[in-house]
Amino acid sequence: MGYSERAVVDLGLVEQHANYLLALGGVVKPPVSSNLISVFDTASRILVVVKPIAPLRGVVQRDPRGWSIVIDKGLPRGAKRFTLFHEGFHILLELGTIQIPGPEQYLEWLADAFAARVLMPRRWLVESVKKAGDINQLCATYQVSHRAINRRLKELDLCLSPWSTSERVL
Numbered sequence: 001m002g003y004s005e006r007a008v009v010d011l012g013l014v015e016q017h018a019n020y021l022l023a024l025g026g027v028v029k030p031p032v033s034s035n036l037i038s039v040f041d042t043a044s045r046i047l048v049v050v051k052p053i054a055p056l057r058g059v060v061q062r063d064p065r066g067w068s069i070v071i072d073k074g075l076p077r078g079a080k081r082f083t084l085f086h087e088g089f090h091i092l093l094e095l096g097t098i099q100i101p102g103p104e105q106y107l108e109w110l111a112d113a114f115a116a117r118v119l120m121p122r123r124w125l126v127e128s129v130k131k132a133g134d135i136n137q138l139c140a141t142y143q144v145s146h147r148a149i150n151r152r153l154k155e156l157d158l159c160l161s162p163w164s165t166s167e168r169v170l
Contacts, residue, residue, distance in 0.1 A: 018117035031143040040088045058083035060090045078145035085115035120152045129158045
């Protein structure tokens with residue numbers, strides 16, 4: 001299996017896990033609560049700490065009582081939420097809930113893909129784009145950054161309606 005074929009398979013697995021965790025947490029519409037992180041490891045506590053750690057955006061550590069996710073205080077709210085679920089992916093890898101081998105850079109890319117799929121599931125975003133007036137409305141609905149919503153829309157080859165303030169979201 002080639003690298004691009006493997007990536008497609010791995011992205012499918014990542015999407016399955018994102019959808020499973022949303023269902024497990026009873027999340028049926030945006031925005032996804034940050035409390036969803038608690039279902040990533042129901043046997044241990046997951047403590048979220050926001051403090052200055054720049055240039056890092058986030059880090060996850062295992063401790064005797066469970067997990068600590070540290071997120072950089074300087075990040076905007078949407079970026080903090082994205083980072084939370086990015087780090088949550090690393091918990092799933094550590095636990096063996098998701099088993100995807102690969103180099104660090106590849107796993108970081110998958111962690112971003114996972115966070116996008118948790119915060120902006122395909123089925124929700126397709127419906128939202130049909131109703132959205134502009135990119136700012138989507139950002140507010142999903143509580144994510146412009147960068148995150150733009151990347152996800154581009155990945156799904158979605159654009160806002162022709163009468164919106166943006167011809168195509170890139």
